[in-house]
Amino acid sequence: MPLNMPLSGALQLVDRAFGIDRILASEGRDIIAPYYRQSVPGYRRIHSEAGCMHFALNPEGSFDKAGYYAQAREITRHIGETGATRVLELGCGLGFNTLHLAPQHPQVAFTGLDLLDTHVAGCTRAAAQAGLTNTTFRQGSHDDLPADIGTFDVIFAVETLCYAQDPGRTAAQMAALLKPGGRVVIYDGFRHPDLNSAPADMMTAARLFEVTTAVTNGFWTLQDWRIPFEAAGLAVTERDLSQAVLPGTHRLQKIATRVFTNWKYRLLRRFMPPLLVRNSVAGLMGPYVIQGADPAAGETRPGLSYAMISAQKPD
Numbered sequence: 001m002p003l004n005m006p007l008s009g010a011l012q013l014v015d016r017a018f019g020i021d022r023i024l025a026s027e028g029r030d031i032i033a034p035y036y037r038q039s040v041p042g043y044r045r046i047h048s049e050a051g052c053m054h055f056a057l058n059p060e061g062s063f064d065k066a067g068y069y070a071q072a073r074e075i076t077r078h079i080g081e082t083g084a085t086r087v088l089e090l091g092c093g094l095g096f097n098t099l100h101l102a103p104q105h106p107q108v109a110f111t112g113l114d115l116l117d118t119h120v121a122g123c124t125r126a127a128a129q130a131g132l133t134n135t136t137f138r139q140g141s142h143d144d145l146p147a148d149i150g151t152f153d154v155i156f157a158v159e160t161l162c163y164a165q166d167p168g169r170t171a172a173q174m175a176a177l178l179k180p181g182g183r184v185v186i187y188d189g190f191r192h193p194d195l196n197s198a199p200a201d202m203m204t205a206a207r208l209f210e211v212t213t214a215v216t217n218g219f220w221t222l223q224d225w226r227i228p229f230e231a232a233g234l235a236v237t238e239r240d241l242s243q244a245v246l247p248g249t250h251r252l253q254k255i256a257t258r259v260f261t262n263w264k265y266r267l268l269r270r271f272m273p274p275l276l277v278r279n280s281v282a283g284l285m286g287p288y289v290i291q292g293a294d295p296a297a298g299e300t301r302p303g304l305s306y307a308m309i310s311a312q313k314p315d
């Protein structure tokens with residue numbers, strides 16, 4: 001159904017089911033903790049039993065869960081190239097990346113940091129169950145990195161810096177924690193630089209996607225990160241990966257569509273935690289915000305992109 005339907009039709013579905021204004025009333029509010037408390041069971045059930053909470057990268061064009069490991073593969077490359085002995089993951093979530101990397105790199109001490117105690121406790125438990133001795137998980141915010149956390153060869157962050165309150169401040173702190181020659185790797189969603197002048201429907205779709213993934217202040221632009229990293233003396237590279245996340249967004253859209261069109265799911269909607277069920281709005285909007293309001297009719301102007309930023313500190 002969706003994408004056979006222009007964005008305007010999908011927005012009508014959202015409005016009828018949830019009320020667009022009611023959703024957007026959450027803009028600017030901090031809903032991160034309740035969002036993850038309500039949504040993690042849904043992530044585990046629909047997205048990844050193994051606790052992955054990021055998009056799969058499927059550049060070959062069809063969805064494959066193996067793509068959930070693509071970000072970690074890139075970190076392995078940086079570990080090899082820098083000869084890393086200390087690696088920090090910001091916003092480690094349920095530990096998917098670090099728990100995957102740690103057994104492959106026994107010579108590396110991994111630290112995972114997350115805002116939410118429950119995530120940290122889950123990671124610590126999972127690491128103990130796996131018998132890992134080279135991981136430490138701790139609670140903390142990338143808005144204010146703990147002073148005693150140490151220095152690192154690689155600092156990476158997958159789909160968490162969208163929640164940063166001030167990229168300038170966070171980027172400066174990350175740069176300060178890097179050893180000479182160290183690298184930062186970020187994967188995330190970003191606002192298209194001219195989203196503010198996009199057609200109204202695209203702006204609404206992007207804001208709905210943001211709010212229903214708890215990014216209530218909106219995604220940052222690539223430039224919001226590039227400028228402070230460069231100011232801190234790092235050499236910055238960016239890679240657009242929007243096409244690679246599209247298969248995952250189409251898969252989620254197909255699942256989300258049931259919440260709007262299938263009577264059983266529509267009934268269930270009333271009994272599900274509100275921030276969990278609102279993920280269906282992000283699911284429905286996902287392909288539109290990346291591909292445009294009506295690709296079949298040539299409306300391909302995107303609202304959001306998915307990209308990797310890497311930045312290197314001089315030796």
Ligand SMILES: C[S@@+](CC[C@H](N)C(=O)[O-])C[C@H]1O[C@@H](n2cnc3c(N)ncnc32)[C@H](O)[C@@H]1O
Nearest residue numbers: 052053054091092093114115141142158160163
């Ligand atoms: C979309 S999940 C991604 C988790 C993990 N990186 C992954 O790839 O599966 C975002 C994570 O960022 C965490 N987070 C949000 N704001 C944060 C902050 N200010 N500091 C640290 N972690 C934060 C959330 O608690 C959540 O676990």
